[in-house]
Amino acid sequence: QKEVEQNSGPLSVPEGAIASLNCTYSDRVSQSFFWYRQYSGKSPELIMSIYSNGDKEDGRFTAQLNKASQYVSLLIRDSQPSDSATYLCAVTPTGGTSYGKLTFGQGTILTVHP
Amino acid sequence: ETGVTQTPRHLVMGMTNKKSLKCEQHLGHNAMYWYKQSAKKPLELMFVYSLEERVENNSVPSRFSPECPNSSHLFLHLHTLQPEDSALYLCASSQENIRQSLNSPLHFGNGTRLTVT
Numbered sequence: 390q391k392e393v394e395q396n397s398g399p400l401s402v403p404e405g406a407i408a409s410l411n412c413t414y415s416d417r418v419s420q421s422f423f424w425y426r427q428y429s430g431k432s433p434e435l436i437m438s439i440y441s442n443g444d445k446e447d448g449r450f451t452a453q454l455n456k457a458s459q460y461v462s463l464l465i466r467d468s469q470p471s472d473s474a475t476y477l478c479a480v481t482p483t484g485g486t487s488y489g490k491l492t493f494g495q496g497t498i499l500t501v502h503p
Numbered sequence: 504e505t506g507v508t509q510t511p512r513h514l515v516m517g518m519t520n521k522k523s524l525k526c527e528q529h530l531g532h533n534a535m536y537w538y539k540q541s542a543k544k545p546l547e548l549m550f551v552y553s554l555e556e557r558v559e560n561n562s563v564p565s566r567f568s569p570e571c572p573n574s575s576h577l578f579l580h581l582h583t584l585q586p587e588d589s590a591l592y593l594c595a596s597s598q599e600n601i602r603q604s605l606n607s608p609l610h611f612g613n614g615t616r617l618t619v620t
Contacts, residue, residue: 393545423608423609431613432593432611432612432613432614433546433593433611434611435608435609435610438608477545477546479546479609490536490548490551491546491548491609492545492548493545493546494545495543495544495545496545
């Protein structure tokens, strides 16, 4: 069983639509959750971090966390062609000696077409 | 402009060569990491250094040898690599507080694209 699993995609949405990216994780003690965006040939860049159950909004991005269901999602509203990238879900266990070691999902490729 | 700088950006080496990857972070962070990204596979954690001490070696072959001379610099020394080691090698840093229960996000460099021939 994969530790962090994302919907494999690729996901294609029209410009202006809502893109929904999903991620499930197997380690129940996971405490920190991150979404990274990676353009082709570039390094991952942080989009959102979320630590508590519920929704967290930042501009057009909303992260949703449900620890009971071991599920974290990313919604992108009013999708733009510039949002086309691979989105990586990353999870860490409880802090302290975990030193921010992230377990990544395999990524979901998102294409926003005009 | 990234706060984590990696050199070189691209590297082609033969299986008998010895080369080193360099990483420098300008963010004042206390932890640095090497990750490997291969095609169609998730990012894999290789090494973690906290306060210049290696705290994790994720079952990485000995042909990869990390070095962390100070909290701002991290090296990955490569020797007798195999073609399957061709990948994007990413350096990252973070500010960790062991008294804090939640982890800080990683900040990645632009990576070194390594090709082993």
